[in-house]
Amino acid sequence: MTRVLVVVGHGMAGHRLVEEIRSGDRSGRWRIVVAAEEPRPAYNRTLLSSYVDGRTVADLTLPAPRLLTDPRVDLRLNTRVTSVDRAARTVTCADGTVLGYDALVLATGSRPFVPPVPGRELPGCFTYRTIEDLDALRAAAVPGEPGVVVGGGLLGLEAAQALRLLGMRPHVVEMAPHLMPLQVDEGGGRVLARLVGALGVDVHCGRGVASLDEGPGGRVCGVTLSDGTRLPARVVVFAAGVRPRDELAGSAGLERAERGGILVDRYCRTADERVWAVGECAAVLGRCYGLAAPSYRMAEEVARQLLGLPSDGFPGADMSAKLKLLGVDVAGFGDVHARTEGAMEFIRDDRAAGTYGKLVLAPDGRTLLGGVLAGDTGGYTVLRALLGRELTAPPEALLAGARAV
């Protein structure tokens, strides 16, 4: 008998789940209804900046054409789910449609975090998450004019790159003492600031935003920082992190994690055995992961369960990331800040060459726990693949990207 799987959200995680089910469901067990809030099918959000660099929506779109015409997949765009009734096993959409389910997977993703500063609603302020966000930013961009990005993490630097590609003069404001504080250490941050500065991005670290200032015509005209510095701004982009979209947990009577997110066990299942959450909205054992790779992993594990295959559950993930901005090589992976009990760090810092590399090692001095590369990320993929394993060559050879295959 065919059962109905309702997937709420068609982002990267929701799409991966659908793909996995469709490719693995040989007996036709599931019919899938996807409620997608955005007006288009899932796209690769990690490559969003490339959208202002000549790539089209089609280039970024994830589903293969056959999935969009798959009779067993009912993809409903512009469809926002407003509530879940677990007793009735239905979800209700904003237009009043009610969808019944046998299994429900929440893949609602996250929303940009906009810090509560005065002036945040002024015209000329943008978030940075969707194609629509980028279309709006593109329409507002004025070449040669300054634009301020709030947030110096991975996303903030992507946004700065987008402003640059739009011909603007970007400023980046970061509260932490250095850029990309989650992914790199102080040494990597120093190299990163130099590289980004050379691209024409003005970096302001160790300072927050105090207010956004209103100019003639009621548009944003500048940003005042916590130390009193004033930056002129034609546009302001908020890229100060994301928050899980866990509102449906409320109507569904499902538990939220302490710091937000739909609380699930390591199998990504809520307290209701018919309801799962995957991707950025899911707080696996209480922790949210705002990145694509762990979202995919969760989707794959849930798909296995729905297909009746054994699942090991979500194994956890780190904040590994490599900056993909033109000419700027910075990456961090694993235990970047050496927080593991007994961990040691080996650093090679070549200021003449402008490169910085760090490996975090277990107490045995051989097992790789994490690292940072800046100025040269030639070793990133190999090192990343060696995470949790013994080094296969001297650290400096690995950092320099020695062949390891």
Add this chain to the structure above:
Amino acid sequence: MTAITVIGCGPAAHRLVQRLHHHGHRGPVTVLGAEPEPAYNRALLVSALDGTLRARDLALAPFPPGVRVRTGTRAVAVDRRRRLVRGDDGTEHPYDVLVLATGSRAVLPRLTGAGGRFVPDVRVPRTLAGARPVGEGPVVVAGGGLRGVETAYALGRAGHHVTLVHPGAHPMHRLLDERAGALLTAALRDAGVALETGRRVTGVEPGRAVLDDGRSPAAGTLLLCTGARPDTALARAAGLAVRHGVVVDDRLRTSAPDVYALGDCAEHPGCQATLASAWEQADALARTLTGGDGRLRPARHVVRPRLSGLDVAVLGPPGALRRPDGGEQVVLSDPARGRYGRLVLHDGRVHAGVLVRLPRAVATVGQLYAADRPLPADRLALLLGTGGEYAESAELPDTAVVCQCNNVTKKALEQAWHSGARDLPAIAAATRATTGCGSCAALVRQVCGALAPA
């Protein structure tokens, strides 16, 4: 026969006289020592202070027979025209060759309240007299340079109640960088030493030392380790060229004919004021004065503070660690085990460095540094003192994840390749590798390249 007169009776003078004898000098040798005691090993004064050694245990080997030693005689003037040295006891000592080995003199703070009643016993532990064993009661050590740290550490470990007062941000701030300074701070605390950094001792009052912020730690004894500078008074009065120290060339010649200088009082561009430098200079000068080749080729020395149980080594010119001049450096930081090493490199050779609790690295790095030879490629193994064997083959394991976004292992890539996926698009279609952030493309190509027949 050449008459040699040496002013000073410290380790430099002692070594020089020993080496002169060794090289066959048989002319008259006169040694004038200001201190009353015969020559002793100044490096061990801390052990006298903490009571581990008695004063007589510090005595150096007796001078060779025939050497005239006048201890307790301070040279007060050099008459270059008449070629003689005058002592403070009125004696005159003629010379053909004069050697200045006057060492250094303490730089002392002006202390308010000094000389008052019941004030602490104020001493400078640079001489045998100043280093007599410390009595009961709390000790304040002023100055946390090398000597101050050695002193405070030894006394703390000997069970004294010690406060170390240091104007810098951490002890030995000129020699160590911040992280090494933090480890030293922790070790001092473990030895029971209380630390007052960013502070100076400005005075004494009954039973206390007074700090520049007005506080006053209890002190039965106040030891002044506030630094030293070359003792150049005699040389200056005699009209010799003096900058920081008495200026000498590679043969330890001063600006005056037949007058030489060595040890802490001398200033040679390649030397630091260390015992090892003093010995090296004494060896060179002894060769010169006996007709041999005495050109000084200063070796590069490793400074190793005497801190029992804490292995610290400092390499390179002072200050080089604090101002890495845009070069290459490698760092090992192992806070859990209190280990730390940092090497500043020039052309792959050690220019400066610090090593804390890495005794094996000290041995190998020290040798490479002394010989100015390039370091091996595996600096992690070098710092850890391990063999650096990488047991497995240098290959990526099969189970290693190559595409992180899509969790694709090396093995999965190989399977796809063997099933006919021979280029990146085909591999991507078969495994999804490279379809996330795309950063693994180069490694995917490498994995496939290794499978392709050459």
